Amino acid sequence: MAEKIVVTSIGILSAIGRGTVETLHSLKEMKSGLHYPVHLQTVHANDFLLGEVNKSNDELATLLALPVGENGYTRTTLLALVAMQELMQGIDKALLQEEGFAFINANTVGGMCSVENMYEDFLSEDYIGDKVQYIDTLDCAESTLNVARYFGLKPFTATISTACSSSANSIILGARLIKHGIVKRAICGGCDALSRFTLNGFNSLKNVDKEACRPFDKNRFGLNLGEGAGYVLLETETAAKERGAEILAVLSGYGNTNDAYHPTAPSPNGDGAYNTMKLALDSANLAPANINYINAHGTATLSNDAAEAKAIERVFGEQVPLFSSTKPYTGHTLAAAGSIEAIFSIMALQQQFALPNLNYQTPMEDVNVQPNTTLTNASITHVLSNSFGFGGNNVSLIFSKA
Amino acid sequence: MNPVYISAAAALSPQYTFEAEGLLQDVRSSDNGKLFVTDADYSKFINPVAIRRMSRLLKMGISTGMKCMQLAGIRSPDGIITGTGRGSMRDMEIFLGDMIRLKEETLNPTYFIQSTYNSVNGWLAMQTKCNGYNQTYVHRGHSLEMALLDAQMLLNETNERKTYLVGAFDEMTDEYFLVKSKKAYWKKPVPNSLDLFKHSDTKGSIGGEGAAFFTVTNDKENTICGIEDIRMLQDPDENEINRTIENVLQRHHLNIKNIDLVLCGMNGDSRFQPLYANILTGFTARTSITAFKHLTGEYDTSTSFALWLATELFKRQEIPEIITLKKGIHSDIKNVLIVNHYILNSASILLLKGN
Numbered sequence: 001m002a003e004k005i006v007v008t009s010i011g012i013l014s015a016i017g018r019g020t021v022e023t024l025h026s027l028k029e030m031k032s033g034l035h036y037p038v039h040l041q042t043v044h045a046n047d048f049l050l051g052e053v054n055k056s057n058d059e060l061a062t063l064l065a066l067p068v069g070e071n072g073y074t075r076t077t078l079l080a081l082v083a084m085q086e087l088m089q090g091i092d093k094a095l096l097q098e099e100g101f102a103f104i105n106a107n108t109v110g111g112m113c114s115v116e117n118m119y120e121d122f123l124s125e126d127y128i129g130d131k132v133q134y135i136d137t138l139d140c141a142e143s144t145l146n147v148a149r150y151f152g153l154k155p156f157t158a159t160i161s162t163a164c165s166s167s168a169n170s171i172i173l174g175a176r177l178i179k180h181g182i183v184k185r186a187i188c189g190g191c192d193a194l195s196r197f198t199l200n201g202f203n204s205l206k207n208v209d210k211e212a213c214r215p216f217d218k219n220r221f222g223l224n225l226g227e228g229a230g231y232v233l234l235e236t237e238t239a240a241k242e243r244g245a246e247i248l249a250v251l252s253g254y255g256n257t258n259d260a261y262h263p264t265a266p267s268p269n270g271d272g273a274y275n276t277m278k279l280a281l282d283s284a285n286l287a288p289a290n291i292n293y294i295n296a297h298g299t300a301t302l303s304n305d306a307a308e309a310k311a312i313e314r315v316f317g318e319q320v321p322l323f324s325s326t327k328p329y330t331g332h333t334l335a336a337a338g339s340i341e342a343i344f345s346i347m348a349l350q351q352q353f354a355l356p357n358l359n360y361q362t363p364m365e366d367v368n369v370q371p372n373t374t375l376t377n378a379s380i381t382h383v384l385s386n387s388f389g390f391g392g393n394n395v396s397l398i399f400s401k402a
Numbered sequence: 403m404n405p406v407y408i409s410a411a412a413a414l415s416p417q418y419t420f421e422a423e424g425l426l427q428d429v430r431s432s433d434n435g436k437l438f439v440t441d442a443d444y445s446k447f448i449n450p451v452a453i454r455r456m457s458r459l460l461k462m463g464i465s466t467g468m469k470c471m472q473l474a475g476i477r478s479p480d481g482i483i484t485g486t487g488r489g490s491m492r493d494m495e496i497f498l499g500d501m502i503r504l505k506e507e508t509l510n511p512t513y514f515i516q517s518t519y520n521s522v523n524g525w526l527a528m529q530t531k532c533n534g535y536n537q538t539y540v541h542r543g544h545s546l547e548m549a550l551l552d553a554q555m556l557l558n559e560t561n562e563r564k565t566y567l568v569g570a571f572d573e574m575t576d577e578y579f580l581v582k583s584k585k586a587y588w589k590k591p592v593p594n595s596l597d598l599f600k601h602s603d604t605k606g607s608i609g610g611e612g613a614a615f616f617t618v619t620n621d622k623e624n625t626i627c628g629i630e631d632i633r634m635l636q637d638p639d640e641n642e643i644n645r646t647i648e649n650v651l652q653r654h655h656l657n658i659k660n661i662d663l664v665l666c667g668m669n670g671d672s673r674f675q676p677l678y679a680n681i682l683t684g685f686t687a688r689t690s691i692t693a694f695k696h697l698t699g700e701y702d703t704s705t706s707f708a709l710w711l712a713t714e715l716f717k718r719q720e721i722p723e724i725i726t727l728k729k730g731i732h733s734d735i736k737n738v739l740i741v742n743h744y745i746l747n748s749a750s751i752l753l754l755k756g757n
Binding site: 042043044108112115116119120122123125127128132135136139140141144145154156157158159160161162163169173176177180182196197200201202203204205256257258259260261262263264272275389390391392393 | 403482487489497498499501502505506507509510511514515517518519520521523524525527528530531532533534535536537538539540541542544548552555558559577580581582584585634636746
């Protein structure tokens with residue numbers, strides 16, 4: 001890559017905390033955010049542990065100085081706004097008003113979290129009450145445009161939906177828009193709120209674990225769903241230096257490929273994950289041995305972890321770096337996972353640690369790799385972050401020390 | 403950035419666009435405010451085992467993509483990039499309806515899987531064995547436009563000859579129509595679709611759907627036209643649209659007289675008609691002004707129909723009566739503008755150049 005693309009501000013919200021300080025604290029204390037849901041109204045509330053953000057919609061609205069109650073904002077948008085609030089506090093807003101700026105967002109089901117509770121009214125021939133204001137919120141773009149409007153910005157916008165790799169893709173798109181000179185800066189990431197639709201969707205696939213998920217463990221059963229939002233501000237190194245901004249990390253490489261194997265399952269020998277990681281390494285001009293930590297996709301489903309572990313073994317051979325899945329902390333936050341874990345990767349660079357893979361006990365049988373299970377202090381220069389999705393949509397990102 | 407070129411195009415629409423020899427000679431219309439696509443023989447394009455469980459939108463999207471690949475004579479593209487506003491609406495509706503009715507028990511995962519916005523892309527990648535770049539934009543009225551811009555960027559990031567499959571798909575359903583009627587999307591009373599523009603003094607449009615795919619390449623040889631510029635506007639007023647058109651012309655060293663044809667996305671809704679006022683009157687007698695939403699209805703990715711239509715006009719050098727609002731006195735069709743606006747306040751402007 002010619003001009004370095006760097007990260008200069010971040011904003012994060014998940015089940016393990018609001019903002020960088022709370023999040024780091026939970027990560028270091030090895031404190032999982034999984035619990036039985038309080039805010040999601042589902043018949044399965046006592047069945048499944050979820051990575052639910054510890055705030056009601058009204059509490060989120062209050063943080064944003066928005067009216068409480070049915071204010072027209074979905075939980076998806078509220079999560080996005082609260083994460084963005086942190087990112088915006090780290091910069092001068094004028095920066096985004098003067099010059100070419102993009103907001104690239106991602107989610108999987110838009111405002112389904114609201115729509116699913118109102119849909120019967122929507123379908124009733126003569127219903128014309130207050131809920132009508134939520135009709136267009138089903139669109140994935142709703143949260144994107146609402147974030148821009150809330151902060152009084154008129155950016156170049158885009159919304160991506162490639163299942164669990166969505167927000168990793170927004171980070172790639174933002175970097176490319178900057179390289180082409182289409183914009184000078186880009187805020188990239190994703191948001192997803194828990195919904196009954198998604199919980200029941202994954203449950204119908206029979207890959208949701210009732211216990212806390214166990215990525216890369218022989219006895220793993222499936223994933224835990226989560227919710228949250230994460231955003232990073234990208235700009236060129238030159239632009240960051242010009243304004244004297246602190247550079248948190250360099251986005252040094254990325255890869256996007258498709259598995260072309262099955263609608264929901266990865267190729268069993270991990271070809272897709274292998275190709276994606278290789279592509280990211282090539283684009284960063286790095287050898288596998290340069291990677292010090294991998295934040296794996298590690299959903300704890302049978303097929304993902306088997307394929308991903310094999311791919312890691314194939315890419316890294318005898319020198320497998322410290323790796324872990326942080327899904328047991330946050331649950332699988334779907335479209336937000338790529339950007340939330342990108343931020344965890346940046347934290348690993350800044351704090352010089354590799355994060356633990358919680359709940360790991362028994363090695364898998366047909367691979368030799370084992371995840372890192374403790375908070376491990378190490379010299380971390382390059383971190384690889386994987387995000388693999390339904391539809392074979394695979395993305396790997398590489399972040400490097402500034 | 404350098405322009406990119408369309409080497410083949412396929413469209414499934416309410417009209418006979420998928421296989422017909424002539425262009426918009428027989429025309430389909432509707433009186434109920436909805437225009438549904440004219441179904442094709444999808445079994446020609448999709449694995450026979452897989453097709454049995456597939457929803458209509460998946461069949462529409464995959465078949466149109468495969469047809470485009472056939473026309474281009476390519477087995478596997480370098481990547482697949484799509485845009486959709488709604489994804490598989492019907493799968494979403496069924497899964498959601500069942501979930502409510504069955505109180506979250508014993509649900510069929512097929513509807514859930516197919517409702518994910520990137521499922522058409524996944525299938526196209528499998529069918530064409532394409533391991534390359536794969537992306538899905540779900541950005542309302544800018545979904546296709548983002549896919550095209552992404553392809554243009556990718557093709558400018560390489561020195562090799564590459565071809566991406568780029569497309570869009572959206573479906574209309576009875577539930578969608580009912581739900582959106584509460585937000586004044588549609589005309590009441592409902593005119594015949596062909597009379598849509600006679601009712602531009604009242605609110606609302608007619609519902610539509612379609613799928614269109616394009617092979618987009620950086621090698622001009624044997625292509626139909628170039629995409630010279632793609633502009634996306636959010637919440638634009640008439641001035642911003644006009645300024646953007648001026649800016650596009652200036653950037654490409656064109657005079658307003660050089661535009662042979664404008665494809666206009668007016669949808670018969672009085673709220674948006676002013677956005678097209680200057681286009682309808684501001685061009686000189688040289689320029690043909692055309693419109694298409696009386697043939698397709700309104701949907702998030704209708705620009706894809708306009709783009710397909712443009713490729714046909716470049717090839718045929720003849721403008722069907724049914725789309726003509728004003729016939730220009732240009733000799734051939736070379737420079738074309740697409741100006742489209744979607745109901746949720748986004749607009750796009752594309753400049754195309756025939757080869």
